[in-house]
Amino acid sequence: MTVVTGGSGPLVLVVNAGSSSLKARLLDRHDQVTWQGQTDWRPDAADAAVEAWLLPALAPWSAALALVGHRVVHGGTDFTVPTRLSTAVRERLAALVPLAPLHNGPALAVMEALSRWRPDLPQWACFDTAFHHTLPPAASTYALPADWRERGLRRFGFHGLNHQHVSEVVATERLISCHLGAGCSLCAIHEGRSVATTMGFTPLEGLVMATRSGSVDPGLLLHLLRQGVEPEELARALNQRSGLLGLSNGLSGSMKTLRAAAAGNTNAALAIAVFRQRLLEGIGAMAACLGGVDVIALTGGIGEHDQALREELQRALAWLPAVTWTVVPADEEGLIARQCRAAAGMG
Numbered sequence: 001m002t003v004v005t006g007g008s009g010p011l012v013l014v015v016n017a018g019s020s021s022l023k024a025r026l027l028d029r030h031d032q033v034t035w036q037g038q039t040d041w042r043p044d045a046a047d048a049a050v051e052a053w054l055l056p057a058l059a060p061w062s063a064a065l066a067l068v069g070h071r072v073v074h075g076g077t078d079f080t081v082p083t084r085l086s087t088a089v090r091e092r093l094a095a096l097v098p099l100a101p102l103h104n105g106p107a108l109a110v111m112e113a114l115s116r117w118r119p120d121l122p123q124w125a126c127f128d129t130a131f132h133h134t135l136p137p138a139a140s141t142y143a144l145p146a147d148w149r150e151r152g153l154r155r156f157g158f159h160g161l162n163h164q165h166v167s168e169v170v171a172t173e174r175l176i177s178c179h180l181g182a183g184c185s186l187c188a189i190h191e192g193r194s195v196a197t198t199m200g201f202t203p204l205e206g207l208v209m210a211t212r213s214g215s216v217d218p219g220l221l222l223h224l225l226r227q228g229v230e231p232e233e234l235a236r237a238l239n240q241r242s243g244l245l246g247l248s249n250g251l252s253g254s255m256k257t258l259r260a261a262a263a264g265n266t267n268a269a270l271a272i273a274v275f276r277q278r279l280l281e282g283i284g285a286m287a288a289c290l291g292g293v294d295v296i297a298l299t300g301g302i303g304e305h306d307q308a309l310r311e312e313l314q315r316a317l318a319w320l321p322a323v324t325w326t327v328v329p330a331d332e333e334g335l336i337a338r339q340c341r342a343a344a345g346m347g
Contacts, residue, residue: 010066046109075127131160181300210253213242
């Protein structure tokens with residue numbers, strides 16, 4: 001836990017509930033961090049985590065707390081702007097849990113726990129899918145039968161809060177935002193609007209990630225199902241045993257660890273090579289969607305800190321004319337705070 005002295009009220013609490021950790025940050029009206037912390041948790045024990053860790057940590061600032069903003073991974077087609085929570089809204093969000101069970105379920109658990117703690121405290125939700133609601137039909141539509149598409153099977157895109165943050169920091173006409181961390185996605189941004197992205201109906205599509213496979217031939221998955229692999233086993237393997245971890249034969253899903261091992265470990269070297277190959281393919285596709293590119297921005301843990309990857313990408317993409325490369329630290333929390341203050345009329 002980190003405590004930063006100072007800060008002026010009213011304060012916004014930003015909560016990011018994940019599958020294994022609960023993160024929280026208190027921001028003042030100038031987006032300065034008053035306090036931030038993180039704890040490991042089990043989402044099925046949300047009340048215990050809130051009561052034993054979060055509430056005591058917030059106690060010194062409780063009187064200055066004006067609202068809570070939650071990061072929600074999947075907003076479906078209904079939620080495209082910051083939305084104040086109510087019982088009805090939480091019920092609609094509960095219906096979306098199957099689309100992002102590792103994230104939406106935990107977020108709802110914290111919403112409910114905080115509502116019991118302070119029923120009068122306004123809570124808002126901001127959605128990782130919202131920034132991508134500007135995707136044109138050609139970019140959001142799967143080539144599926146009409147009756148399947150009518151069930152809402154379409155591409156949503158994710159990491160939208162950070163892609164939007166990058167677009168606000170880098171104000172340019174043709175921008176490729178590269179969110180590279182445990183989860184990875186690209187976004188083609190034209191004049192501040194998402195026009196193409198690599199993730200789809202779920203956060204599993206697209207680039208190679210730490211433990212997620214990214215895009216795989218659906219015929220291969222059908223083959224596994226016909227061989228008797230159960231859907232639950234398939235889901236676990238694609239989400240938790242694939243990506244860098246799977247490519248390195250279980251060595252690690254951490255790019256930093258794989259970099260250190262690559263010189264003497266062929267599996268680690270292969271993992272990095274496949275990650276880079278898919279990333280280059282994706283950047284080329286995003287550039288094509290934009291009709292060229294002015295700036296390529298790297299963000300997320302890998303994007304911000306892996307200097308070797310940055311240099312490899314710059315060499316491989318040197319044929320792109322007049323491209324500026326930049327690094328933008330991720331800041332979903334700051335964007336959530338700003339969006340919630342604006343939506344609540346706090347200025």
